[in-house]
Amino acid sequence: MGREALVVCSDKSMGAGITVWDIDTGDHLLHIPTCASPPHGFLCLRNQVLVASQIHKHGSVGGGAISSWHLRKFFEFQPQAPLRSYPIEAIGPIACTEDGVYLAGGAPSGNAYIWEVTGGRLLKNWSVHKKSINCMEFSDDSSLLICGSDDGMISIWSMISLLDIADFGNLPAPLCSSSEHSSAITGLLTTSGSLSSVLVSCSLDGTCKIWDLVTGTLLQNRVFPQSLTAIAVDGEEQLLLSGSADGTIFVNLLNIGLSKVSYTVLQDQQLVLNGHNGLITAMTFCNAGLVSASEDCSACLWDVVNWVIIRRFSHQKGPITNLVVIPQTSLVKQYNRIFHVSLLEKYPHPSNLWKEINTPLSPSSFEDDHVTGEFRSTALLNQQILDLEHGRTEAAIQMKLETSMENRLWATRMTKHVMEINKHLQTRLLDLMQCRLLRPDSASTQMSKKLKVEYSSP
């Protein structure tokens, strides 16, 4: 497991900025200035880009902004101004899909926006709730979007129908919605796996409710003595942690039965963690344990075996509103393809919806490094041998023909050659004979020699 880094930000003032710590040693790694995000308004896309919605406190002009920083770029060439997009209105909570393609944002007016991050296109904006949207969350497979509002409403939306360009202008209908919570929703999370996709929500009304994600059926209702402000589930999805307004954290088992179960009110907890003095704002699990952040200007790393605090990170610049845990390699790793983030559009442009989609094709890093080719000649050789033996193809016949022509040429050449030699020898013989006839008086020894030649030459 690689080392991880804890990224936190505050909503106190733009000056608070973003702080990055090494989670294992507590070392301060990086500080990114000018950022103030409301709760749930901070995330990391594909471990490469930090995105934060900005609230402008009273006195500032216009709406808020959404800023994004490329982590590696910032780490290496800092300081660097973020990419700031200005939506129509200030955005509070944001959420992104697993692959970082879509970014959803909710506004205090109850409107929600969905952007495509790479192209920056605003794909959809619609009114979700009457009250302010408090948190947003995508389901595990990124096919559903869940919004929770200030008045306790939860609505679940199908991304496919939301983004259906055929009815771009129409008001979409939620897959289901519920108003079981009596006060503001403060946390939403979904579990993985298709078989038990459940949604867990917590609210200031002090309850934590577990829902069937698709049908919106309430499966369980748990009542806590405090208003709940944050929830988290561990990697194995066994434990449910609920952070409360007075800084305590309750550890429960996340028991999701297979069947629908009617709810029972619970009144006690199994384990209570006391480590914070202020409202718990965010919690998450990482390799090292549980990280919790609070308004008491600190974040704690808990040992999940003994449930004791291993390390306390104190954030002098203000109460922590958001935290993200990223692998430290995000700061330095050279990605094959840099994840591209565009300026988010302010207004929807229906014509843009039809534009081409800018996309990386098969962005697997593996393929680029390992181009595999196959050797061909052996297979071809066997093929050609077959062809030759059976004379199946034109080419084979052609070669056979050429070979035999070549052979014939050779034979002709040889014949000619032999004939030439023959001729040559004949002339030699004739010459000899002539010699002998003209000079019959030559020595007998010579004659016998020539006779020998005569015998052997024909």
Place this chain on the structure above:
Amino acid sequence: MAVFDNFINMYDIKLKPRLLRTLIKEHVPDEKHPFRNPSELSKVVSMIKTHKLLGESSMEATDKKQVEIWTSTVDAWVERLFSLVSSSMPDKRWAGICLLGVTCQECSDERFLASYSVWFHKLLSHIQSPGDCHFVKVASCASMSDLFTRLGGFSNVKKEGTSHAGKLIQYLLQLLTDDYSEAVWEGAVCLLLTIMTFFPSSIHRHYDSAEAAIASKIISRRSSVHMLKKFSHCLALLPKSRGDEDSWSLMMQKILLTINVHLNDAFQGLEDETRCREAVRLLVAPAKSHPPPLGGQNEASEKLKKRSEQSVISSISTLMLCCSTMLTNSYPVQVNVPVRPLLALIERVLMVDGSLSQSLLPLMTSMQQELICSQLPSLHLHSLELLLSIIKGLRSQLLPYAADIVRLIKVYLKGCTLPELRIQVYLVIKVLLISKGLGMVVYFAQEVIDNAIIDLDSLIHDIGNNASSDAYRKAPSESLLKSSRRKRKHGNRSGSFEEHNDSVNMEPEVFKKGRTSSTSLKIAALEAIECLLSVGGSLRSESSQAGNQKFWRSKIDNLLMIVATNACDGGWAKEEKSVFGPNEKTSSYADLQLASLRALLAALLSPVVRPTYLSQALDLFRRGRQETGTKLAEFCVHALLALEVLIHPRYLPLVDPSQTSINCISAGLNFKLPENKYSHDKKQNPFLVNDESWNQDGDETDYLLTNVEKNVNYPENPNETSGDPEVENIDPTVGSSGIKDSEEQEQQPAMAASDHFVMGDNKDAVMVDAQLSMENSPQENAICHSVNVGPGRTEEESANSEITPGKDFRVDKDDGLAARSENPIIFDSMKGKGSALELDDEGMDSFPDIIDAEPDSD
């Protein structure tokens, strides 16, 4: 060499040069003797490859002298090849070139890097000389391709490779444009593909001429389908040589335009004029000019006019294939994919079914219509493939178009009857479901199920109307059995199963054909269902908005069980090893059995309720396991493994005593809390009462129990157990607990009214231990494997109880455990895992132990 200079064994390094020398002497042709038997070469090659004769080094190559001998032998080998390559006899040249290609693959790295340039030029001379016969040219292309493939593996010679490849390109393009045989074209295209893959930038200078050469090959009608595929692949890779965004987009635009122009011709009279104008309008922005036609020449469209419909369609298919390849292959930079024109094109093709359009008077003779209709299925197939590539290429970015695609597929499925096309549609559905997840299931479930039922009809057909849910829901096992019995009879009658096939079947030809096609369709349908269940099995029955959708889950479960039973009823089919040639892709009956079992497993693993037909399914899997050596047996073993959790929910020891030092989260979360923590909590928590946990536990099991009972109609009469005297013992313990009154009162009636089962597979011994430890030191008890016992209630009684009026069950109140036992978390987490418990008699025996424990723990 000494006669008795023997080797150690067949791995001896001495053997290699000797063997190679023998090969050179006896099997490789030489200048002097005629080359009679080409099949000798294949022996030579296999010998070289098996023994790695050209490797020149070996693991145990310590003997320097041996290595030298080897090197010199390989030198001699290469020498011989050179003489062959420059021989005047074509067959010897051919042999030399082929062996040179093998040498490129097999020789050592050092030798290759030292001499590839020489080899390149030897081969090049044969590619560029016009006099060589085609056979030799093809072989040189292949050997050259091997050379570049090998070269591509070295990262330090990229530059040299590119410059070498650059020299070659023009000759290759010459080969393509000249009037050679198809084999030469193939060789040239393959070589071009290799170069494009490894040294793309070498084509940069010849980009336009390469495009022209390949495009003209695609558009002209003179190539076989096989070749067209290669050409299309080559065209698709071409933009990579430039590697910029514009080349890709331009190529895509040109191809789409060409396709649409061709379609205009082909579909004349079959579709509305508006549609074809629309298609082109989407492609070319109004302000912009048309891009130059594909391949750069206008004559292409001229030629087109004269050509038959058939070849038009085959070029369209090829170009579609090209688009697919472009979409699915990687590209160095991000590109703009024109999704809308692509989808419009697909829709345009899929919506043409060969019927003449109403608005137009018949412009088409029946002859023409016949021609186009004969070609339409292949066109549809290719557009579905293109659709698949779009889904693959764009991943989640396709989401805004997903609804469009679903609509298109829904409409298309209604009319589509050809099995091959339906298979492809199922494939598309599968990919859509997997990539778009739950949201897609919500959209698609009904469609998939309706269509799958139609396609699986013959497998469930005998059950007829009984299959509809109600009969099954009541007594599923019985009717299943009946159905299988009936099916068996039917099987005998029609001779439709393997066993009877050979003997009984009267018209084997016809029957087999029909069966084969529909078998693969059934497999596709089953796979789609399997996929649906895996992705969206959690969609509960009551989830549906519409009434007819209500019971799809139970319907599907039954369907799958019936299908699997019927498919596997006639015994296990043999896995046919391609008797009819390797190319023919046929699905055998064994594949169908496998697919049905796979779908069944998916249904079992994503249950909404405890599967009612588990035992039948298990029986199937167990029987399948017996088929030694088949894929089916392999799968059945896997299925049984996967189902084990469902059959016997176990409480695995979460702590491995031998590895207590593990310090990872997962371990930490599951392990019990440490003792100091426990006592700390105990002080803090006011609700620390021992009995409480038993109560809570009881509720949990209670719920599970009733649930189980409800689902399987557990035959045991609850009243039998409710009379158990031991049960009464519990009440006082409940009463003695220190919980808040309200809580207590809430609990008590339930306890009193309930009858008690004891559940869990824990050994008695463990339980006794647990009790003892509680007795001794309640604060320190270290029950690691918590005992899972408790009173149970039947459904009726729980309904009667006043605690949760109107609600069937009580939630497991895990939290209520507090920190009474040291490991409350573990306690419940285990229960969470074992969602459906089986009653078992052993557990009952252990009940008294608990009773004993109750007072002690106070």
